[in-house]
Every structure is written in C-alpha cells, then in structure tokens.
Amino acid sequence: MSAAYATTLGRTRHTFASLRELLGKATPRRSGDELAGLAAASAEERAAAQSCLADVPLAEFLRTPLIPYETDEVTRLIFDTHDVQAFAPVAGLTVGQFRDWLLRYETDDATLAALAPGLTPEMVAAVSKLMGNQDLILVAAKRRVVTSFRNTLGLTDRLSVRLQPNHPTDDPHGIAASIADGLLYGCGDAVIRINPATDSVPAVETLLRLLDDLIHRYAIPTQSCVLAHITTTLQAMQRGAPVDLVFQSIAGTQAANQSFGVSLALLGEAQAAAQALRRGTVGNNVMYFETGQGSCLSAGAHHGVDQQTCEVRAYAVARAFRPLLVNTVVGFIGPEYLYDGKQIIRAGLEDHFCGKLLGLPMGCDVCYTNHAEADQDDMDTLLTLLGVAGCNFIMGVPGADDIMLGYQSTSFHDSHYLRQVLGLRPAPEFEAWLEAMRIVSGGRQLLPLTADHALLSRF
Amino acid sequence: MKTPLPKLAAARDPWLELQRFTAARIALGRAGGSQRTATLLDFRAAHAQARDAVHAPFAATALLAALDSTGLTGLLLNSAVTDRTSYLRRPDLGRILASTARQTLTDLTTAPGYVPPDIVLIVSDGLAAQAAENHALPTLIPLVGELRAAGWSLGPICVVPFARVKIQDEIGTLLGARYSLMLLGERPGLSAPDSLGAYFTARPAAGCTDADRNCVSNIRPAGFRPPLAARKLAWLLNTSRQTGQSGVALKDTQPDEHLATT
Numbered sequence: 237m238s239a240a241y242a243t244t245l246g247r248t249r250h251t252f253a254s255l256r257e258l259l260g261k262a263t264p265r266r267s268g269d270e271l272a273g274l275a276a277a278s279a280e281e282r283a284a285a286q287s288c289l290a291d292v293p294l295a296e297f298l299r300t301p302l303i304p305y306e307t308d309e310v311t312r313l314i315f316d317t318h319d320v321q322a323f324a325p326v327a328g329l330t331v332g333q334f335r336d337w338l339l340r341y342e343t344d345d346a347t348l349a350a351l352a353p354g355l356t357p358e359m360v361a362a363v364s365k366l367m368g369n370q371d372l373i374l375v376a377a378k379r380r381v382v383t384s385f386r387n388t389l390g391l392t393d394r395l396s397v398r399l400q401p402n403h404p405t406d407d408p409h410g411i412a413a414s415i416a417d418g419l420l421y422g423c424g425d426a427v428i429r430i431n432p433a434t435d436s437v438p439a440v441e442t443l444l445r446l447l448d449d450l451i452h453r454y455a456i457p458t459q460s461c462v463l464a465h466i467t468t469t470l471q472a473m474q475r476g477a478p479v480d481l482v483f484q485s486i487a488g489t490q491a492a493n494q495s496f497g498v499s500l501a502l503l504g505e506a507q508a509a510a511q512a513l514r515r516g517t518v519g520n521n522v523m524y525f526e527t528g529q530g531s532c533l534s535a536g537a538h539h540g541v542d543q544q545t546c547e548v549r550a551y552a553v554a555r556a557f558r559p560l561l562v563n564t565v566v567g568f569i570g571p572e573y574l575y576d577g578k579q580i581i582r583a584g585l586e587d588h589f590c591g592k593l594l595g596l597p598m599g600c601d602v603c604y605t606n607h608a609e610a611d612q613d614d615m616d617t618l619l620t621l622l623g624v625a626g627c628n629f630i631m632g633v634p635g636a637d638d639i640m641l642g643y644q645s646t647s648f649h650d651s652h653y654l655r656q657v658l659g660l661r662p663a664p665e666f667e668a669w670l671e672a673m674r675i676v677s678g679g680r681q682l683l684p685l686t687a688d689h690a691l692l693s694r695f
Numbered sequence: 696m697k698t699p700l701p702k703l704a705a706a707r708d709p710w711l712e713l714q715r716f717t718a719a720r721i722a723l724g725r726a727g728g729s730q731r732t733a734t735l736l737d738f739r740a741a742h743a744q745a746r747d748a749v750h751a752p753f754a755a756t757a758l759l760a761a762l763d764s765t766g767l768t769g770l771l772l773n774s775a776v777t778d779r780t781s782y783l784r785r786p787d788l789g790r791i792l793a794s795t796a797r798q799t800l801t802d803l804t805t806a807p808g809y810v811p812p813d814i815v816l817i818v819s820d821g822l823a824a825q826a827a828e829n830h831a832l833p834t835l836i837p838l839v840g841e842l843r844a845a846g847w848s849l850g851p852i853c854v855v856p857f858a859r860v861k862i863q864d865e866i867g868t869l870l871g872a873r874y875s876l877m878l879l880g881e882r883p884g885l886s887a888p889d890s891l892g893a894y895f896t897a898r899p900a901a902g903c904t905d906a907d908r909n910c911v912s913n914i915r916p917a918g919f920r921p922p923l924a925a926r927k928l929a930w931l932l933n934t935s936r937q938t939g940q941s942g943v944a945l946k947d948t949q950p951d952e953h954l955a956t957t
Contacts, residue, residue, distance in 0.1 A: 411717075435946075692713075
C-alpha cells in the first residue's frame with residue numbers, strides 16, 4: 237500500500253490520503269467536482285496537489301486501481317488489456333516527466349501511436365491535469381487517428397462535420413429539409429445522424445430507411461446513425477433495418493454504464509451484429525460513442541473519482557470497440573458539472589487530448605445549454621482551439637440551434653469559418669462528391685446554388 | 696456610386712421554401728461562408744429569451760388552483776432546493792424532498808383508510824416554468840381520463856417546484872405507489888422555451904436509475920401535442936403494467952398509425 241501523498245508549498249504541508257483524492261484536488265476547477273465534494277478547497281491546495289501529482293510515478297497507476305478490479309468491469313478491462321511492452325518507453329517516468337516527454341520534438345505521431353496501448357486512462361487523465369491549454373493542443377495536434385466506413389476520417393488537414401438534422405417530432409420532411417441544408421453547405425462527412433424524439437423500434441426503423449434511401453439515391457460517401465438505445469438498434473438490426481453505425485452513450489464506470497442500460501458484453505454483441513452487415517465500403521469501424529464529463533456523477537456512480545478521470549475511463553471502454561467516431565458532448569450536461577464558458581473550453585480540450593492519446597478518433601460537440609453561463613463567443617473560442625488541435629470532427633446543426641434537444645452547438649457556417657481560417661478540407665471521398673455535385677469548389681469555398689439543384693429535386 | 700445591397704429575402708438561400716417543413720434555422724444564406732448579420736442577431740435575441748425563461752419564477756399555486764377547478768386533487772410539496780441558483784448548482788438537492796414535504800406524505804399515508812395508489816402523477820417547473828404552467832394541465836387531463844378508464848387508481852397530483860426527475864422515486868416510495876410519473880419543464884431551447892418532458896418508472900425506489908425510466912419529451916403544442924403525448928404515455932403505462940417492466944426493457948412498439956388516426 238502506498239503511503240499518503242504530501243507536498244510542502246511555502247510553509248504549508250498539504251497531504252492527500254489517496255491517489256483518488258490527489259487526482260480530484262489536482263483538477264482545474266469545475267463545478268461538478270465541487271458538487272461531488274472532490275475539488276480542492278483552495279487555489280493553493282489545487283496547486284499543491286498538482287505539484288504532488290507531478291512526482292507520482294506512472295507505474296503507480298498500475299499498482300493502485302482507483303475503482304476496485306473485483307467490482308468494476310471497466311477497471312478489469314483497463315488492467316487486463318494493458319500492454320507492458322508499449323508502456324516501456326515511459327515506464328520509468330513520473331507524471332511531471334511524462335508531460336515533458338510528450339512535449340519533446342522527438343515525440344511524434346508514430347511514437348504516440350505505439351505508446352497508446354501502454355497507457356491507462358488514469359495516467360492520461362493525470363498528465364492532462366498538469367498541462368496548460370496550449371500543451372493539450374500541441375500534443376493532440378501531433379496525433380492523427382484515422383478511421384473509415386464509407387469514407388476516411390481523421391486525415392491531416394481534414395475536418396469533418398456530423399450533420400445533425402433533428403426534428404422535434406421526427407417528421408421525415410422536416411428532417412430531410414435539414415439534411416439538404418447541411419449537404420448544400422458541404423457538411424455531413426462524419427455521419428448524418430438523428431436523435432429520435434421517442435426511442436421506439438418502428439420510428440427508429442423509419443428514420444434509418446429515410447437516411448439509407450438518401451445516401452444511396454445520391455451516392456453520398458458517408459454513413460448514417462439514429463441515436464436510439466443500443467438495445468433498440470439491436471432489435472432494428474434483427475428486423476432487417478439498414479444500420480450503418482451503432483450508437484451508444486458510455487461512461488467510465490460499470491455502475492454508470494448500468495444506469496445507461498449497457499455493459500461491455502452488450503457493446504460487443506452490437507458491434508459484432510453491425511460488422512456482420514458489412515455495410516462499410518472503405519472500412520469497418522461501426523461504433524459511434526458519445527461521452528461527457530459528469531455522467532458518472534450524474535448517475536451516482538463515480539466512486540469518489542473526479543469527473544475528468546471518469547471521462548477518460550470511458551475512452552478505455554470506447555477503444556475496446558474500434559469506433560469510427562467518439563464524440564465528447566462537452567457542454568450538454570449543464571452548469572452543475574461545467575459552470576461556464578471557461579470550464580467548458582478547458583474540458584473540451586482535455587477530452588480531445590486524452591481521447592487522442594488513447595488512440596481514439598475524437599470529435600467534439602462544442603456546445604452549451606441555456607442554463608449555463610456561456611454563449612456563442614465561448615463556442616467560437618473552443619471551436620478554434622479544437623481546430624488547431626486537429627479535432628477529427630465537429631457538429632453541424634442548422635444555425636447552431638438544435639430544435640429537438642434544446643441546446644446550442646456549432647452551425648454549418650461555423651465549419652466554413654474553421655476551414656477558411658485553418659485551411660482544412662472535408663474527408664477526401666466526400667470532398668470529391670461535393671465537387672461533383674457542384675456544392676463546393678477547391679475543397680473549401682461554397683458555390684452559388686439555385687433551386688433546381690439535384691438535392692432539392694425530391695421536395 | 697454605391698453597389699446596391701441585396702434585399703433580405705434575396706439574401707436567404709434559394710431553398711428557403713423548405714422552411715415550411717421545419718422550424719430549424721435552414722436556408723439562412725451566408726456572407727462568404729459565415730452567418731449574415733440578420734441571422735446572427737436573430738440568434739442572439741432568441742438566446743436572450745431562453746436565458747430569461749430559465750430564470751422565470753413558477754406560479755405553482757395558480758397551477759394547484761387550476762387542478763382544483765378541473766376536479767383533480769393537487770398537493771404542493773417542496774424539494775430541498777429553495778432558490779433558482781441552488782437549483783442550477785445543486786441537482787442533488789432537487790432530487791430529494793424537504794423534510795416538511797416528507798412529513799406531509801407520511802401523515803397522508805398513516806391516516807386511517809389510506810390505500811396506496813397504482814400511480815402518482817407529479818409536476819415540476821424544472822428548467823422552464825412556463826412549460827409546466829402552460830402544458831401540464833392539457834397533458835394531465837386526457838392522461839388521467841385514459842388511466843381511470845383502464846382501471847388505474849391515482850394518488851394526489853403533486854406539484855413540486857425546483858425538482859429533478861429522481862424525486863419521483865422518493866414520492867412514489869413514500870406513497871407506496873406502484874408507478875411514479877413526472878412532468879417537468881425541459882431546459883429551454885432557442886426555438887422551444889416551453890417544452891415539457893414526461894418520465895415514469897415502475898416500482899419507484901431509491902435504487903432506480905435512468906435505465907428504469909421511460910421518457911416522452913418535447914411535449915408542447917408545436918412539438919409532441921399534449922393530447923397525443925398523453926395517449927402515448929397511457930399506451931406505455933398500460934403496456935408496462937402487463938409486463939411489469941419499465942425503462943430500457945419496455946420498448947415503444949406502438950404503430951405510428953395509432954397516434955395519427957385516433
């Protein structure tokens with residue numbers, strides 16, 4: 237057993253009874269950890285915790301499970317799949333030394349890709365707590381995580397967009413109108429996906445067919461997804477519905493996943509069922525996960541572990557299923573977890589960095605709710621920073637206003653801002669389609685369109 | 696010398712007429728690839744209204760009076776939250792009853808002749824007081840009608856300001872109800888500052904999680920219309936009563952035609 241952790245700052249000696257407590261208190265300030273009673277009591281205690289954490293050997297995380305191996309299947313997954321050989325290059329480092337190592341010129345994409353199976357989520361969460369926003373951006377920007385289904389996502393200098401055409405009553409014409417709008421704005425290469433208003437098998441099947449018809453009629457090199465519960469999607473597949481991607485919200489503890497009605501076994505079952513359909517033409521990454529800091533606390537299932545570390549544990553769940561897309565829905569959960577624009581921006585950068593370091597195709601729903609102290613200017617800031625950090629995809633919602641879920645995300649227009657300012661292009665297969673459809677020219681500039689465009693002919 | 700500026704309608708995209716299918720902000724037009732000034736300012740105004748909606752007070756006593764006038768028995772209960780700011784920052788307090796409210800329910804159930812109901816219905820302002828004020832009654836009246844016709848016995852309709860969904864477990868447990876159903880204001884969207892959500896669970900208990908609940912969302916005249924939402928909830932509850940299950944184990948397989956034609 238390890239002794240208590242301690243450090244002296246000025247004349248004050250700060251002690252931390254456990255690794256769990258140390259991680260919580262070393263976390264940059266956020267309302268969710270304060271709600272859970274895990275946050276540092278003062279700015280000084282936080283700084284002391286970070287100093288103390290910097291001296292903890294990475295190997296200590298392999299000796300000290302934060303949540304017991306015996307009672308949590310996520311802990312078992314983390315320990316049972318840890319790759320000792322991959323870990324070897326950093327095995328002798330402390331958390332603070334690991335930060336320096338990540339920032340070195342020599343640590344490049346290939347180095348980080350080889351390291352990923354040797355990292356546990358707790359190591360990654362720990363180092364992120366010591367990193368400034370620029371560190372989170374710099375290291376993430378080194379890493380490309382490429383996945384594929386009907387197109388190739390995550391390549392260098394590419395930015396993809398998830399087209400989100402939600403309608404409050406799942407009206408097929410309303411959804412189709414928003415899809416046409418998004419496609420005519422050059423968006424939809426990550427996925428065209430719908431949040432159904434009701435989790436019903438017939439309704440989900442209707443939406444899946446609508447998307448499938450559209451994708452095949454116009455030969456769009458992209459994939460579809462309807463965000464029903466995974467058991468609903470499994471039933472839809474059994475009924476022969478055209479399922480491209482299996483969606484599920486996941487979290488970093490077994491108990492939180494139980495509150496979502498999922499387990500690792502169920503995720504594996506759904507992955508196998510979707511892969512067996514062989515609907516991908518370029519690749520066969522069939523899983524689409526959503527996560528977000530605060531979900532374990534919200535489910536009363538955090539085991540005294542801070543919300544950011546819980547979030548990174550969810551990425552360990554995700555990586556076991558080789559997903560096409562992982563989306564951190566950063567500002568959706570509300571001000572009791574991330575209070576304002578500053579906390580949302582920091583969390584978005586942490587999630588993107590931590591996911592990338594673990595080898596995940598990270599995207600971010602840059603978003604906020606109307607009860608958070610945030611506005612569209614905060615989203616502009618996070619969007620820009622994630623673009624610089626090499627985020628795989630962002631959301632495209634008509635006018636940034638999701639009329640079904642009642643929150644604000646990023647608009648189709650926002651993606652053009654980011655593409656212009658950073659020189660980013662859509663996924664290559666999708667870019668070729670946009671050019672052929674005379675929607676976009678030169679990869680980035682929208683062309684003038686008329687009402688007789690082919691995409692509008694069915695209305 | 697000046698180049699004439701385009702008129703507002705001409706600045707929208709040529710597929711503007713698709714707006715008849717959706718309230719989504721489509722065909723906005725663009726300045727380069729960016730939002731035009733007019734649509735940017737529209738968005739800011741809508742956000743301002745939604746921000747104001749979150750902080751609006753809840754007229755709980757008026758709702759109780761309205762329940763009374765329709766012959767339904769209402770009961771005012773308080774959660775452990777006392778003001779809007781702590782409601783936003785302390786969801787844990789919104790999930791539990793104030794001790795006075797707990798006492799009110801205990802007194803009720805220990806009175807002679809008390810019979811536990813099949814279902815207790817609960818209303819809260821949640822994050823949008825106007826949703827509860829405007830749409831709770833139009834949902835409750837047809838729902839109560841359908842449930843009574845199907846033989847359900849009802850407890851008092853509990854009106855609970857500043858509550859979260861989980862409080863339905865405590866209220867259901869204290870009343871000994873077999874089912875607990877809650878209507879509460881969802882967080883306001885820019886286009887829908889007045890959406891009501893409905894959540895229910897079988898066998899309400901402290902250990903219930905979201906996986907045990909069924910949800911019907913976006914209940915409002917321009918969304919899932921209250922009478923149709925009531926019908927859907929009654930169908931789900933009657934189906935649940937047959938299988939004894941709620942949450943992810945209860946799938947909504949009701950054909951769409953049933954909703955449209957009745």
